[in-house]
Amino acid sequence: MHAIKDEVVTPVCRASDGIGYNDSVHAIEIKELFKSYGDLKAVNGLDLTVRTGEVFCFLGPNGAGKTTTVEILEGYRKRDSGTVSVLGYDPENGGRAFRERIGIMLQESGIQTQLSVREALDLYRSYYSHPRSTMELIEMVELNGSVDVRVEALSGGQRRRLDLALALAGDPELVFLDEPTTGFDPAARRNAWHTIDGLRSLGKTIFLTTHYMDEAQALADRVAVISDGQIVALDTPDRIGGRNTTTSTIRFLLPSSISVNDLPTLSNMEHLDADMSAEGESVTIHTSRPDLALYVLTSWSVGKNIELSGLTVSRPTLEDIYLELTEENN
Amino acid sequence: MKAQSIPVNEHKYVFISSKDIKLLATQTASEQKILWRNRRAILFTFILPVAFLVFLGASNRGVHLKIIGNMNFDTFFVPGILAFSLVSTTYSNLALSIAVQRDQGILKRIKGTPLPPWMFFAGKVGATLLNSLLMVVIVLAVGRFAYGVQIRVSTLPALIVDLLVGAACWSILGIAMSTVVNRAEGGSPIVTLPYIVLSFISGVFYPAQAEPAWLQDLARAFPLEPLARSLEAAFDPFVAAPAFRGTDLLIMLAWTAVGTVLSLRFFRWERKSS
Known part of the structure; x- marks a missing residue:
């Protein structure tokens, strides 16, 4: 009797517990990914695996298919063909449960300028079931002095740091960081690197896009280089492209x-x-x-x-x- | 007995959980906060209609409109301003705020969070309806106490239905219009022009009966004229209660359907890449 009752009462877990989650060691798996815009083959048969808990750095010149690939992973774009698994979800239809577990720091995306730093963080925190605390987020990106400053009054670097905090609001397992330190002064960059390093030690997976090679060198466990819609090299920063043997x-x-x-x-x-x-x-x-x-x-x-x-x-x-x-x- | 030990799952079949309601409230409150801190929005949404109400009313004291059966000007134009206000708090506010947020990448950011899309719209429309309610109260209060316009209890149901249908229609048209606007700075005239033009041909500030028939027909094809006429009926002491105007409501509902289809078809979370 009890067994039957249990089945009736607990049919499935909550949506936020992640239906479709598998405990694989790969945070991201891409196989044979294709995406074209008209005649332009932006992504041309790309294969890639990102391990859980690594800082993965994605490098490539503009127009190489970098942004398209990242946006497919983030669920913003639909692929033409190929399989994509992000934390066990297909990003095209992962929905709310998928979004609970990822954080996205886009290259250029606004924040409601009329809100203060605290209000913006509280608003975006409210979208997640298990958010980080506001103060913790503020400390992570060192905006302690600007808690009640409106977003419109922040400097470019401060706004970018708030961007990072917003990406981390839901305490995501996987964080996409698209050129996270552009516009930072050297000290702020070091601090951001420190934050990213801290996320790694918490076991988070970081998918980092950057144009700064020192950033990739300092942070990445592995680096992939994309060119013409395909991965042309993939290794640790010290070994990539035969760097250790040339x-x-x-x-x-x-x-x-x-x-x-x-x-x-x-x-x-x-x-x-x-x-x-x-x-x-x-x-x-x-x-x-x-x-x-x-x-x-x-x-x-x-x-x-x-x-x-x-x-x-x-x-x-x-x-x-x-x-x-x-x-x-x- | 065992079921009591698993309370977490009890709400799971409810369509909207209490958590979602809280989220909706947060979303609405934050949209309100953003609006009240935006001077330009306050100017267009609140100051402009109130200014029309005060100045147009003050300059037409005691005027009777021969063209529409000697109706008292106040009885004519208070519902007109009510219609105009409703359009500016819903349509204009939604179209511009969504266009600006799309242009600034805020919509794209929101799309990347677990906030369900319907909840984003619900929050926006919720904040909009609160503003509309505030404007309705202001206009009715000024109308009643400054111009002595009668608010008829017998036509109150019609008045409420007219306002709700009008708000729904012009809200969804605002969302639909936001899809046309590509860049936020260029958005203002594209959004504002249609409803300013409609305001002048739809008998909102002055009666449309002097207009040529084709212009009257044209105005009648859009949802401002029906809104103004149905509100006017609720105020006109010579119109018998309950003063529902079925055709007007149907025209507005038809436009609500058109707006819904256009929004579903054309809504984008990201601005078009240049």
């Missing part, structure tokens, strides 16, 4: 008394793949084994008591790799 650059200045020809010959040494060029006093060496090249160079210079001033060893930056990847495809 050649390094050694630079230094030779004292004027020393000629380039006096330097030890690196070019015919094994394993080095070295390639040296000089311009005046400045010497540049490209090599796949900077450790060996430096050993040879510094052994020579220390032995002869010559200072190689301004010595640097550098790997290509994320930006170098990004430009290389996106140029190849254009």
Whole structure:
């Protein structure tokens, strides 16, 4: 009797508990995604998986299909074909339950300018079943001094921080951040990064779009580069595009008394793949084994008591790799 | 006995939960707050109709309108201003506020939250109806106490029905009109012009009987003239109670249907990308 009664009384969970949720390790799964606008293939067979709890950075030049892809994930656009799963929902018809669990910080979207910071937060908080507290949100984005200031009186950076707070109002599991720090001063950017880092340690998944490579480098667990509607590279910021295996650059200045020809010959040494060029006093060496090249160079210079001033060893930056990847495809 | 231990699910089959009602109230209150802090909206929504009421009334004291059976000017124009006010609090306010919020990306932001779309509209229309109620009270109070217009108890049901149908019709037309406006700054004339023009041909400020027949017919095809005439009937002491005007109500209901279809077909949450 009891068993039957239970079935009658508790047929399904509340809508906000997430019908269709599966406990997969992937927050986002995209397979064979296509979307065209007329003849323009904005997204052209894109596959992508975002793991739960990672900060995933989505890079790509304007017009590469980045915004279209993100807006399909957010449920703003309908796809032409392919499968998309976001937290186990199809964003096209996830409805209220889906929206309870995601937060969206759009690139440019207004806030009711007549409301104060507190009123705006309270309004958007009221849309969610389990919102964060207003004070917590205000502290997260450091708007403590502007709680009762109207949105119309906020600076661009402050407004953007309120934007971030509004995206976090519902305490979402998955947050889409579209160029979240554009217009921030350096200190505010560091603070925003700190907030995003904090979200990661709470186990939230962050889908971050940015044009700042240092931001991707600082925050991302993995980076994907989109070009012509497809993913052209996907890896950690340090490994993407073979960044960890490509050649390094050694630079230094030779004292004027020393000629380039006096330097030890690196070019015919094994394993080095070295390639040296000089311009005046400045010497540049490209090599796949900077450790060996430096050993040879510094052994020579220390032995002869010559200072190689301004010595640097550098790997290509994320930006170098990004430009290389996106140029190849254009 | 066991059922008592699971109270959470008891409300789940109710169409609107108490939580949703609270949400609706929050939404309405916030829309109200936004409106009252927007000077331009207050000017168009409240100041303009009240100014017409005061100045038009003051400059026509004791005038009787021969063209419509010697009707007292006050009895004619108080319902006219009532119609005009209702249109500006509903249609004009909704069209402009939705167009501005779409242009600023606020609608897109709201679309990304769990707020159900119907609740967004309900909040807006709710706030609008509160404003309309306030304007109705102001206009009736001025009409009654400053101009001595009789508010007839016997035609009160008709008056209320006329106002409700008019509010519904012009609210949905406001929502429909908001879809036509692409950029908020350019929106004002597109939204305002039709109802200003209609106001002048629909016998709101002065009788339309002197107009050529084609113009009268034209006015009658739109929902302001029927609203003004049906309200006028409720005030006119020579019209027998209950003073319902079926054809006028039907014209307004037809426009409500047209507005609904247009809104459902053309409403967008995002502005058109340039």
